[in-house]
Amino acid sequence: MTLRNIRLVFAYDGSRYHGWQRQNNGLTIQAVIEERLQLMMQSPVKLLASGRTDAGVHALNQVCNFKTPSQIPVDTLKRGLNALLPPDILVKEATVVPLEFHSRYRAKSKLYEYRILNRQDPDIFRRNVLWHIRFPLDVETMSECLSIIEGTHDFSAFKSSGSANTDPVRTILSNCIESDKDGVLRIIVEGNGFLRHMVRNIVGTLVETGTGRMDLKRFAEVLESGDRRMAGRKAPPQGLFLVAVKY
Amino acid sequence: MTLRNIRLVFAYDGSRYHGWQRQNNGLTIQAVIEERLQLMMQSPVKLLASGRTDAGVHALNQVCNFKTPSQIPVDTLKRGLNALLPPDILVKEATVVPLEFHSRYRAKSKLYEYRILNRQDPDIFRRNVLWHIRFPLDVETMSECLSIIEGTHDFSAFKSSGSANTDPVRTILSNCIESDKDGVLRIIVEGNGFLRHMVRNIVGTLVETGTGRMDLKRFAEVLESGDRRMAGRKAPPQGLFLVAVKY
Numbered sequence: 001m002t003l004r005n006i007r008l009v010f011a012y013d014g015s016r017y018h019g020w021q022r023q024n025n026g027l028t029i030q031a032v033i034e035e036r037l038q039l040m041m042q043s044p045v046k047l048l049a050s051g052r053t054d055a056g057v058h059a060l061n062q063v064c065n066f067k068t069p070s071q072i073p074v075d076t077l078k079r080g081l082n083a084l085l086p087p088d089i090l091v092k093e094a095t096v097v098p099l100e101f102h103s104r105y106r107a108k109s110k111l112y113e114y115r116i117l118n119r120q121d122p123d124i125f126r127r128n129v130l131w132h133i134r135f136p137l138d139v140e141t142m143s144e145c146l147s148i149i150e151g152t153h154d155f156s157a158f159k160s161s162g163s164a165n166t167d168p169v170r171t172i173l174s175n176c177i178e179s180d181k182d183g184v185l186r187i188i189v190e191g192n193g194f195l196r197h198m199v200r201n202i203v204g205t206l207v208e209t210g211t212g213r214m215d216l217k218r219f220a221e222v223l224e225s226g227d228r229r230m231a232g233r234k235a236p237p238q239g240l241f242l243v244a245v246k247y
Numbered sequence: 248m249t250l251r252n253i254r255l256v257f258a259y260d261g262s263r264y265h266g267w268q269r270q271n272n273g274l275t276i277q278a279v280i281e282e283r284l285q286l287m288m289q290s291p292v293k294l295l296a297s298g299r300t301d302a303g304v305h306a307l308n309q310v311c312n313f314k315t316p317s318q319i320p321v322d323t324l325k326r327g328l329n330a331l332l333p334p335d336i337l338v339k340e341a342t343v344v345p346l347e348f349h350s351r352y353r354a355k356s357k358l359y360e361y362r363i364l365n366r367q368d369p370d371i372f373r374r375n376v377l378w379h380i381r382f383p384l385d386v387e388t389m390s391e392c393l394s395i396i397e398g399t400h401d402f403s404a405f406k407s408s409g410s411a412n413t414d415p416v417r418t419i420l421s422n423c424i425e426s427d428k429d430g431v432l433r434i435i436v437e438g439n440g441f442l443r444h445m446v447r448n449i450v451g452t453l454v455e456t457g458t459g460r461m462d463l464k465r466f467a468e469v470l471e472s473g474d475r476r477m478a479g480r481k482a483p484p485q486g487l488f489l490v491a492v493k494y
Contacts, residue, residue: 013371058372087374124260125305125376127334 001069006077007097008047010062013088015128015238019055020062029053029089033064036084040077041070050103050110050245054197056237058129061092063245065103103245109173111190111244114203114235119183130184131203131239137210139185143177145209145219146187149202150175156226158205160197168195168226188243197234205232248316252348253324255294256340257309262375262485263335266302267309276300276336280311283331287324288317297350297357297492301444303484305376308339310492312350350492356420358437358491361450361482366430377431378450378486384457386432390424392456392466393434396449397422403473405452407444415442415473435490444481452479 010033018026022034030047037045049064078094085091117123117130118137149155149172156168175189187203205222208214214222214232222230257280265273269281277294284292296311319327325341332338364370364377365384396402396419403415422436434450452469455461461469461479469477 011371013374087369088371090369090371092368121339122334122337124258124335124337127260129372 002071003067003069003099004071005065005067005097005099005101006074007093007095007101007103008064008066008081008091009093010059010064011090011092012059012062013128014053014056014058016088017055019057020049020052026055032086032089033081036081037066039084040072040080041068043068043070048103050107050242053240053242054237056128057240057242058238059242061244062242063103063107063247065097065101067099101247106247107193107245109190109192109246110194110242111188111246112194112199113241113243114187114189114199115239115241116185116187116203116207117183118179118185128238129241131236133207135211137185137207138212139177139179139210141212141216142185142187142206142210144216145206146175146177146189146202148216148220148223149189153223154226155195155198155223157222157224157228157231158198158201159195159228160201161228166195170194170198200235200237200240201228201231203235203239207235208232249318250314250316250346251318252312252314252344252346253321254340254342254344254348254350255311255313255328255338257306257311258337258339259306259309260335260375261300261303261305264302266304267296267299273302279333279336280328283328284313286331287319287327288315290315290317295350297354297489298441300487300489301484303375304487304489305485306489308491309489310350310354310494312344312348314346348494353494354440354492356437356439356493357441357489358435358493359441359446360488360490361434361436361446362486362488363432363434363450363454364430365426365432370429375485376488378483380454382458384432384454385459386424386426386457388459388463389432389434389453389457391463392453393422393424393436393449395463395467395470396436400470401473402442402445402470404469404471404475404478405445405448406442406475407448408475413442417441417445447482447484447487448475448478450482450486454482455479 017029020029022030034047045066047066074094078091081091115130117132122132152171154168172191178186264276267276269277292313294313321341325338328338362377364379369379399418401415419438425433
């Protein structure tokens with residue numbers, strides 16, 4: 001029996017789900033996909049992903065892989081799986097990869113984007129994909145603060161308050177803020193890895209610098225302190241997108 | 248007791264609702280708004296709208312009015328109502344208007360927009376606001392056909408199959424199709440009035456001309472025939488937006 005390693009790339013709207021990872025209570029993206037995959041493969045499937053996403057967080061390109069004895073052509077797999085999946089999950093690519101490919105361990109970097117709508121009126125049609133902030137944000141100050149996190153740092157100040165004792169050192173490769181004419185700010189961060197809730201905690205703290213509640217010096221102190229209590233509140237999940245995983 | 252006539256402009260995402268008009272079964276936009284308005288006014292409210300929208304259809308600017316003895320400032324009304332309304336309904340304007348203003352009878356024209364996503368992959372984040380058509384559409388042919396409906400015609404061929412015996416003559420003031428780089432087509436139609444399902448029936452038939460199943464001559468024959476059975480199928484509701492009502 002020859003095993004094949006199949007790499008799948010998914011986009012999903014996380015609004016309806018309790019995050020990526022399978023759990024006993026609540027609908028998860030992993031469980032929904034695995035169930036459909038098993039229907040097609042006629043055998044159990046263990047789907048590995050580049051990492052979890054939290055409840056309400058979205059993905060444009062979540063990379064996964066699984067091993068299977070099935071010899072189904074990948075184009076058929078892609079088409080069939082898309083026919084079975086609900087309309088908020090999409091298979092974008094299906095390819096056969098070498099057996100040693102591992103979507104989590106082989107990931108070199110990840111790129112996240114956080115989207116804020118900064119204007120008076122909300123956008124009711126995009127309420128699940130934007131954090132609406134009425135108070136005008138100073139994007140220049142936010143950009144300066146964001147540049148401070150570039151490079152290798154101990155990111156304990158931005159870790160999840162209840163997170164385990166993992167190594168808190170991560171490297172941020174690049175980041176920037178873009179703003180468009182509709183009032184949408186995109187905070188783009190690429191790193192070799194992220195602590196749980198790290199992007200949302202950074203964004204929440206950046207917003208405090210954008211409203212003037214915190215200045216550049218203070219932002220640098222928060223990072224250096226390693227103290228989660230000094231940082232701002234966690235940004236809500238619906239603005240966050242996993243954009244790319246690089247190998 | 249002095250009555251005031253208050254004009255409200257709403258945007259709503261119709262996805263969750265059984266249309267605008269209050270009914271015994273199913274959540275409607277009118278019922279949700281009236282309930283919140285009554286809470287604020289402390290008295291019964293009868294909200295008049297420029298017209299109904301069907302289940303799943305959206306509005307960018309639905310115009311309504313109601314009469315009330317309440318002397319609440321309109322800015323307070325707007326802010327308060329927005330705080331009470333669910334996140335898929337937004338009050339955009341609240342103004343005091345002359346008592347004779349009637350949002351339905353005084354409407355001179357209405358502008359609708361129908362949005363189609365014409366490309367291979369769906370957009371999972373906009374699945375509730377676009378009709379996804381994979382098959383490539385010939386926009387030029389569709390534009391030519393659309394221009395045929397301009398002017399005053401008997402639109403019986405595009406009326407709702409089960410609709411009552413209302414006068415089927417309407418005047419289309421202008422229309423056009425715009426397409427953007429993401430593959431979104433916007434079919435924009437302004438008229439002095441519309442029969443029930445008329446825009447969706449026109450769009451469904453236009454799509455048949457775009458796929459080559461129907462040509463320009465045939466499209467003109469469908470309009471002239473006054474026969475609903477000759478037209479194409481009704482386009483799904485989620486692509487349709489009530490964009491403006493003019494007085």
